[in-house]
Amino acid sequence: MTTTITENEKLTQPTFDPRELRSAFGQFVTGVTIATSRDLDGSLIGMTANSFSSVSMDPPLLMFCPASHLPSLPAFERAGHFAINILAASQGELAKHFARPSENKFAGVDYSSGIFGAPVINGSVATFECTLFASHDAGDHKILIGEIHDFVANPESRALVFHRGKMVTNHNERKSHE
């Protein structure tokens, strides 16, 4: 069958149902993080994000993608630094808490202050402390890339898992396939 230009043009202009696209993205199993920072005026910011990924070993880089409309976004960019806290299976309530806007998200939260002042959430399975390496526009989100200056990891504790729009706290211990 001959492909016409009109058909090609259609291919470059996708008209997906956003709910179906979101649901397809949800097939990918992720962990859950809380990205934190300290704004220039000292106020603390934090948001739940599962768009985290490692990026590079040399230099050591990672990324996450906040939506462009989020109230926290300008503060992350102004501060020029952030921490990524990878949550433990026991921290599901914390993930929900940091996924809702609120005046003082850190009231009652167990955290310490990181090397750049961003909150490091105690009990996380790993925390990475970064300076802002780059910020890229990406549709209705931004890609914030951080250069890692310090990190801690607790390989003994189990991570919180996010799959098909739900938090999974009781996933089985990983079986080795090595």
Ligand SMILES: Cc1cc2nc3c(=O)[nH]c(=O)nc-3n(C[C@H](O)[C@H](O)[C@H](O)COP(=O)(O)O)c2cc1C
């Ligand atoms: C499991 C989970 C993952 C999320 N991941 C992201 C993400 O990667 N990027 C994003 O912009 N929002 C994400 N959100 C939504 C934000 O956490 C939510 O909009 C939050 O209110 C943002 O904080 P703010 O309102 O203080 O700016 C996620 C929510 C949940 C529950």
